[in-house]
Amino acid sequence: MLVLPNGVRHFPGFLDSDEQEALLADIRAVVTAAPLYVPTMPKTGKPMSVRMTNCGPLGWVTDKERGYRYQDTHPEIGNPWPPMPERLLALWEAVAEYPHPPEACLVNYYTDTAKMGLHQDRDEKDFAAPVVSVSLGNACLFRVGGTSRSAKTVSFRLESGDVVVLGGEERLCYHGVDRIYPDTSPLLRNSGRINLTLRRVNPPTAS
DNA sequence: GAGTGGCG
DNA sequence: CCGC
Numbered sequence: 001m002l003v004l005p006n007g008v009r010h011f012p013g014f015l016d017s018d019e020q021e022a023l024l025a026d027i028r029a030v031v032t033a034a035p036l037y038v039p040t041m042p043k044t045g046k047p048m049s050v051r052m053t054n055c056g057p058l059g060w061v062t063d064k065e066r067g068y069r070y071q072d073t074h075p076e077i078g079n080p081w082p083p084m085p086e087r088l089l090a091l092w093e094a095v096a097e098y099p100h101p102p103e104a105c106l107v108n109y110y111t112d113t114a115k116m117g118l119h120q121d122r123d124e125k126d127f128a129a130p131v132v133s134v135s136l137g138n139a140c141l142f143r144v145g146g147t148s149r150s151a152k153t154v155s156f157r158l159e160s161g162d163v164v165v166l167g168g169e170e171r172l173c174y175h176g177v178d179r180i181y182p183d184t185s186p187l188l189r190n191s192g193r194i195n196l197t198l199r200r201v202n203p204p205t206a207s
Numbered sequence: 208g209a210g211t212g213g214c215g
Numbered sequence: 216c217c218g219c
Contacts, residue, residue: 042210050211068210119211141216155216176211178216214219 005154007170008144011095015134015161019087020187024136026085027107027194030055033082034074036109042067049114056084058104058201060123068123070104070201091134092198095165098129102198110140110180110193118143118153118176121166121199129200130167136160136196137188139181145174160185160193 002010015023036051045064054060058070059081073080084105092102108116121131135158142164145153155178158164166173183190 039211041212042208044212046212048211062210067208115212117210117212121211123210143217150219153217174211215217 004144004156006144006146006173007168008173009095009165009167010156011163011165012159013161014091014095014163017161017187020136020161023085023087023134024187024194026087027136027196030082030085030107034079035077036107037074037076040064048116049111050116051109053107054104055082055107056103056105057081060104060106060199070123088134088196088198091163092132095163096130096132096198097167098200100129100200100204102129102132103201104199106197106199108195108197110138110177110195112138112180112182112192114177114180114192116177118145118149118174120147120172120174121197122172124199124201126200126203127171128203130165130171132198133164133166134196134198135162135164136194137185138190138193139184140177140193141179141181143176143178147172147174149174157181160187
């Protein structure tokens with residue numbers, strides 16, 4: 001495990017190729033049940049370059065009219081999100097250092113030209129839980145800054161099977177994807193990248 | 208309550 | 216690629 005200058009934890013090669021294939025099979029089943037859709041920006045309706053879906057009890061969605069939010073159904077087909085695959089719950093348990101399961105797994109599909117601007121994950125009510133990110137398929141150039149937009153950023157390459165954890169002081173760090181490196185992983189037949197983002201949305205209820 | 212885009 |  002590597003700790004970057006800004007404190008973000010990076011686990012290179014956390015998943016071996018068999019584990020990546022097994023996880024990809026789980027995600028293919030998720031996408032069959034809950035198709036990828038084109039998210040749009042609040043107010044402007046401008047489409048984002050990534051395609052999205054979710055699994056787990058809650059999913060992160062955005063559209064022109066209602067903006068960024070979590071909801072328990074797919075915005076286009078209206079069905080509940082498919083369940084969180086067991087191996088993602090196990091991955092969370094292995095790296096999150098947090099005693100409650102994630103409620104949402106956002107599936108982002110990047111074509112080789114897709115990007116994600118610098119942003120914070122701040123639509124959750126529980127910032128005590130970390131954000132856990134899993135990379136599959138082509139490599140990307142990932143940028144992480146501090147908790148203000150103007151803080152200096154560091155960039156590094158994420159490969160298929162890598163896991164990144166934003167937790168503790170780094171939970172609200174700005175981050176984004178500047179570039180996909182085409183033809184750098186055979187996992188998706190060299191076509192694009194999948195990022196899985198596991199998040200806790202609500203604080204655990206006392207029980 | 209806007210915003211994870213876009214440009215030099 | 217990174218700062219604005």
